[in-house]
Amino acid sequence: MNMTWKTEWTKWSTHSELSSKLKKQMNEMIESEREDAFYKQLEFGTGGMRGELGAGPNRMNIYTIRKVTAGLAKYIEENGTEAKKRGVVIAYDSRHGSAEFALEAAKTLGAHGIKSYVFQELRPTPELSFAVRYLRAYAGIMITASHNPSEYNGYKVYGEDGAQLPPAAADVIVTHMNEIENELLLEIKDERELLSQNLVSYIGENLDQVYLDYVKGLQLNKDVANLHIVYTPLHGTGQTLMPQALQNTGFQHITIVDEQRNPGPHFSTVASPNPEEAQAFQLAIKYGKETGADLLLATDPDADRLGVAIRNNNGEYILLTGNQTGALLLYYMLSQKQEKGILPDNSVMLKTIVTSELGRAIAEDYGVQTVDTLTGFKYIAEKIDEYKKKGTKTFQFGYEESYGYLIGDFVRDKDAVQAAVMIAEAAAYYKQKRMTLYDGLIELYEKYGYYKESLTSFTLKGKDGAEQISHIVNKFREHPPTEIVGVAVEKIEDYQSGKRTNLLTAQQERMDLPSSNVLKFWLQDGSWFAIRPSGTEPKVKFYFGVRQGTENESKERLKEVKASVINLVKKI
Structure with missing residues (x-):
């Protein structure tokens, strides 16, 4: 127009x-x-x-x-x-x-x-x-x-x-x-x-009860009463369902952050109502210290995203990334289902192309196939629908790095209520073993490798900003880097053309995904970065992922890759 x-x-x-x-x-x-x-x-x-x-x-x-x-x-x-x-x-x-x-x-x-x-x-x-x-x-x-x-x-x-x-x-x-x-x-x-x-x-309420009954049906273990939880809805919709969902599944010690309990359009107690950000957890952490809570939970205003904070070995609360929460959820569910003999042979886990590869390693260990989708939960939902109609695979879990998770397919979008109940159940399970979720996370890293990820966004508003975002992406597409901090770029995946190109062998292959303006670069050491313009905000997002043998090595490698790529952006 x-x-x-x-x-x-x-x-x-x-x-x-x-x-x-x-x-x-x-x-x-x-x-x-x-x-x-x-x-x-x-x-x-x-x-x-x-x-x-x-x-x-x-x-x-x-x-x-x-x-x-x-x-x-x-x-x-x-x-x-x-x-x-x-x-x-x-x-x-x-x-x-x-x-x-x-x-x-x-x-x-x-x-x-x-x-x-x-x-x-x-x-x-x-x-x-x-x-x-x-x-x-x-x-x-x-x-x-x-x-x-x-x-x-x-x-x-x-x-x-x-x-x-x-x-x-x-x-x-x-x-x-x-x-x-x-x-x-x-x-x-x-x-x-x-x-x-x-x-x-x-x-309203009649539908609430039906939905909550479905959430309760996801439970794998019911011995959860000893877990202490602090929850904040960040002035959003989570207050309408979350406390009841946790109570329905047996959690008895739930403290709501009172200052953030009531819905309000100004989100007056936070700079941004985003559970991905540490500032959104400030009051929850205060409540956690006062109550000795094992687990802190926060949802965004429409309660589809879940943020999680847990105690580390020093007793301090740390925020989990979306990738870490997803890995903990996946490992807990697959290990419990296998132990109970209820994990189907044709099980599948769905994740987006910018989500951590740790999930793939966990799924593979349990004989569960991993299928990648484009970013956006609609693509995960599309796959669930396809498998349901064909009867070829049994969906187990879907997630994306941006704090979105789905367990039961009675919902076809990310669901913080389901995810909160299940991560709380996982925390209760570890507590019975005299472990914390942090202990469980370290176990995963020791078993599968230290995967670390990061995201950097450039916000460019207005007409000129949209043109600049397009210019940045096109520059990487037309003149891709051949090495990052001394490590060769091995493969480039262009989701717009649907082609995966191996720079070392010059071979190309098609990727079976819808067209999307996303580029992903794989380095020879398994590190990767991806570029994606946001579909809903004036941003271009850069995603990074690495895997090393120790936490310090991973942190250092991530820092190097990230700095090198951002330096390239600044030169455009």
Whole structure:
């Protein structure tokens, strides 16, 4: 869609029904802010859309919500009357505008005669995924910006399988969005009218109980009462389900971080509500020291990501990386299932291409196949669906380095509630053996090697930033490095072309994955780094992974590889 920001600005500023709040925001913008807010439509991709709140087509507001929902409605209409009747489940988190946006989506769907099931109160993303499947809805909408700062909100779309939409379906929605000439004039229906026509139904506690019963069914060991847990929902949706999920599975000593218990859009006690960051755990660590907790848990605002902190051998709390938590979960589940004789021969573990190789080593040890997917849990969900339909493999676990895990496939997205219950169960298991999760992690490293990973992001906002991100990736694609700190680059995997090239033998082979703008470089010593532009934020991400014989060797190697690659970026 060709857009000139001044034309769009005029269209919005002269719209008679624009709210006073949006008009005020527009009047306060300086010219560069106006250009950024009005020069394009907020992008909708396979991760949905996410952006800063405010006026303009490149911001999150009721009009961009209506536009994307109208695109979704057209997509549903194309799939027939039955799809419209099955309808859409809508959930939302604690952010600014989330409840309003959820209702605007329902009112827009209602204008197309499409049924909506709207959660009465905020709920986690994994429950939205579960609800789509359980209610046999045709689609789902989650209003959330995950762990982004408070000035952001977002919109994720789920298909009938409970997974985020694959690229082909997302492209159809974008096509329909592009056909809309003026999002300010889209038709919506009144809430009361929709309720009277049974085009909106409110859902809540009954569904909670069904979901929690499924979570309880994942238990492998029930002797967990002695474990002491501190949990923080970071002002998000986790408070609605997490305490009950832990209690249902036998945990009796659960302390909630009181200052972060209640949902709130400002996330006032943290710089960012991101459980990947140490500052988000400051209060939980304080509570942990006061209570002597064995395990600290934190979830992001929509409770799909889980952060974990454990005591090291010095008694200090340390944060686990997503890769470390994933490895501990995988090892615990596979070892327990093998011991109980319930690990199928055709088991499979799914991970993304930028997730640690430690998981592959663990899975291989238990005769479990590892399958790599592109980054994004929708690709893991796609594989689960494929295996389910074919009956060829039995899914055991899926995870990604960015703190997302899935155990039970009754949800088809990352699920912090499931993961919290299982990592707590693993901690209780080790405690019975007079060990900590930290002891268990060191055992894994001693057995499989010291795998270390890291991530560096470059944030480049605005029109120029997007062009610079593209330039950085293209530079590595067109002029790839042949060595990093004296070690030859052995293979390059270009997920856009679908080719894996061995630089040492000049041989090429195809990779059986969808096209994606990602590059991965493998060094001769097994180290690797990958480059991936974010699909939802103005960032380009650099991932790094190494494996050495000792922790110090791994730390040093990781530091060297990372510094060398970043130096290359700075020269571009």
